[in-house]
Amino acid sequence: MKDVITLKDIAVSFDGETILDGLDLSIHDGEFVTLLGPSGCGKTTTLRIIGGFITPDRGDVFFGDQRVNNVPPHKRQVNTIFQRYALFPHLNVYENVAFGMRVQKKKKAEIAETVEKMLALVNLKGFEKRAVSTLSGGQQQRVAIARALANNPKVLLLDEPLAALDLKLRKDMQVELKNIQKSLGITFVYVTHDQEEALSMSDTVVVMDGGRIQQIGTPTDIYNEPQNAFVADFIGESNILDGVMREDYKVEFFGKEFRCVDFGFEKDEPVDVVVRPEDIDIVEPEKGDLIGRVTNITFKGVHYEIIVDVKGFKWMIQTTDFHAVDSVIGIMIDPQEIQVMKKSEYSGLYGDYSSFSEEFDGLADPEAENGAAQ
Amino acid sequence: MKTLSRIYNVIIFGLLYFPIIMVIVFSFNSARYTPMEWKDFSLQWYEKLFQNEEILNALSVTLQVALISTLAATVIGTLAAIGIHAMNRKLRRVMLTINNFPMVNPEVVSGVAFMLLFVALAAVLPVFKPGFFTLCIAHVTFCTPYVVLQIMPKLRQTDGRLYEAALDLGCTPLQAFFKVTIPEILPGILTGALMAFTMSLDDFAISYFTAGSSAQTLSVTIYSMVKRPVTPEIYALSTLLFGTVFVLLLLANIGQVRDISRRSKRARR
Numbered sequence A: 001m002k003d004v005i006t007l008k009d010i011a012v013s014f015d016g017e018t019i020l021d022g023l024d025l026s027i028h029d030g031e032f033v034t035l036l037g038p039s040g041c042g043k044t045t046t047l048r049i050i051g052g053f054i055t056p057d058r059g060d061v062f063f064g065d066q067r068v069n070n071v072p073p074h075k076r077q078v079n080t081i082f083q084r085y086a087l088f089p090h091l092n093v094y095e096n097v098a099f100g101m102r103v104q105k106k107k108k109a110e111i112a113e114t115v116e117k118m119l120a121l122v123n124l125k126g127f128e129k130r131a132v133s134t135l136s137g138g139q140q141q142r143v144a145i146a147r148a149l150a151n152n153p154k155v156l157l158l159d160e161p162l163a164a165l166d167l168k169l170r171k172d173m174q175v176e177l178k179n180i181q182k183s184l185g186i187t188f189v190y191v192t193h194d195q196e197e198a199l200s201m202s203d204t205v206v207v208m209d210g211g212r213i214q215q216i217g218t219p220t221d222i223y224n225e226p227q228n229a230f231v232a233d234f235i236g237e238s239n240i241l242d243g244v245m246r247e248d249y250k251v252e253f254f255g256k257e258f259r260c261v262d263f264g265f266e267k268d269e270p271v272d273v274v275v276r277p278e279d280i281d282i283v284e285p286e287k288g289d290l291i292g293r294v295t296n297i298t299f300k301g302v303h304y305e306i307i308v309d310v311k312g313f314k315w316m317i318q319t320t321d322f323h324a325v326d327s328v329i330g331i332m333i334d335p336q337e338i339q340v341m342k343k344s345e346y347s348g349l350y351g352d353y354s355s356f357s358e359e360f361d362g363l364a365d366p367e368a369e370n371g372a373a374q
Numbered sequence B: 001m002k003t004l005s006r007i008y009n010v011i012i013f014g015l016l017y018f019p020i021i022m023v024i025v026f027s028f029n030s031a032r033y034t035p036m037e038w039k040d041f042s043l044q045w046y047e048k049l050f051q052n053e054e055i056l057n058a059l060s061v062t063l064q065v066a067l068i069s070t071l072a073a074t075v076i077g078t079l080a081a082i083g084i085h086a087m088n089r090k091l092r093r094v095m096l097t098i099n100n101f102p103m104v105n106p107e108v109v110s111g112v113a114f115m116l117l118f119v120a121l122a123a124v125l126p127v128f129k130p131g132f133f134t135l136c137i138a139h140v141t142f143c144t145p146y147v148v149l150q151i152m153p154k155l156r157q158t159d160g161r162l163y164e165a166a167l168d169l170g171c172t173p174l175q176a177f178f179k180v181t182i183p184e185i186l187p188g189i190l191t192g193a194l195m196a197f198t199m200s201l202d203d204f205a206i207s208y209f210t211a212g213s214s215a216q217t218l219s220v221t222i223y224s225m226v227k228r229p230v231t232p233e234i235y236a237l238s239t240l241l242f243g244t245v246f247v248l249l250l251l252a253n254i255g256q257v258r259d260i261s262r263r264s265k266r267a268r269r
């Protein structure tokens, strides 16, 4: 497939602080690419480089084959939906959507036709004369989408467009955005720090942290085959264990050898081992590969989440059966559920649930709450 | 306690406004000379006023200077405010202090300073001989800080992303400036212009030192008329001047209050 945008070895720093560090990224035509990462990891900065609002200190930006490092924003064939919409408060809905076409001096009839089409697309018919300040968050969001799409961009950049919306509306808008992207065939570069949103909407997910790309892949690749402890921990829940690769298809942890499907490591190479909480089978203690004691159980609706102490390491396991606190259980893991990763700077930082407490859930998404309060 | 503070207020405002009220009242008196003594209501001093060449001339100079200096100060002040806004915090504070200084500097000092400057310049460039031109320059100079001061808070409230959004939608930087930045700060520009106009009408000290004999403003004319036997004509003139400035300031305030309430309404959504 053709690449519409290529970033090559991009580096940016503000006030001597490195924000992006050697970013390489290719975006295919018609693709839905998501930049996913914690707050402050450089997602917005990456979008602003593509939009032309920041010139990188190092590296090149290509649109197709053309190097565009020095092309100003208004000459770039991309449009942005900003983190806080940035609708023009002195213009009504119609004029906001028409803005780009007015700048291009399009004919009046053509403008009217496009605005009508765009407002229909985002379900805002009849809102033409409204002041944007009288709209709800979700409606402002739609105006921002219509305004960007009215310019007929090749690539649409979206910076956490749904962060300020409540959960229900966010889910609806996710579906709508995905439909718009498919029906118009536009390339979307979408920024979010919500992993669920990233997995459900994207063709390709780019996981970022600390100004660097940690992994690029399809949602299933990212989830099933994380490349380091950061990705494993950031996407879903993971138990991450210290292990040693004894030979191809054989990894040892907790002093026990397990069969696995990974190969190509050095003999006796130290590795990180990921096991997802939903991939662990609970059996009778005597039948298990490992034996542990339940220290905590939480009802989550579809399943229970239990914390199991195995020789001092706390595992998280998801199960549909109830297991009382202090009961002893056996753990079994299928070879294909074991993901072996090279050691990285993130090794040992994540993946142990010994500090587990339910309050953590409440802290999980501070950005979304901030947004909603706006 | 409450009544006490009320009485206090009445006394203060009485002291402040009593002389002005006296001037207004006696501008409608038909008696000619001081000591002041009320005779009949009459508009004769206003009639006389508008037949007085000297005063009409001064009025026209005043209005021209006010219009020209308002226009220039508004443009310069708007650009300056945008420039200052884009600076980093330290530099911005320095620039704002420099901007505010002329407003607190004693006007007589500014006036004398302008006079010296123009005299020195006139030796080389004859245009700087005290007159209409120097008057305009001086007025632009002391009006501009007021414009800057009115626009700065507007810029601070404006979302910087709006300008970027305009660029994103295809505007050149200049188009984005006129289509987005200016409309956003327009209330500030208008109150700034109104303030500048008022200050220009209002000014005496600086005009006195920079006008020369060829172009006298109203306030300077009033001053020179006072040296001769005072006629109630001056009361009439003062009343008109006071009324105009009062109305202008009122307009500026109303504009500000409206803008604030609109902003807070917007913020509440």
Ligand SMILES: Nc1ncnc2c1ncn2[C@@H]1O[C@H](COP(=O)(O)OP(=O)(O)OP(=O)(O)O)[C@@H](O)[C@H]1O
Residues within 6 Å of the ligand: A014, A015, A019, A037, A038, A039, A040, A041, A042, A043, A044, A045, A046, A193, A367
């Ligand atoms: N103009 C700037 N000047 C100085 N530092 C900046 C500037 N813009 C961004 N930064 C810093 O760069 C880092 C990355 O910012 P960026 O906005 O790209 O993060 P992000 O991934 O979009 O985060 P979020 O999810 O919170 O929006 C942050 O530490 C931020 O403080």
Ligand SMILES: [Mg+2]
Residues within 6 Å of the ligand: A043, A044, A045, A083, A159
């Ligand atoms: Mg951001």
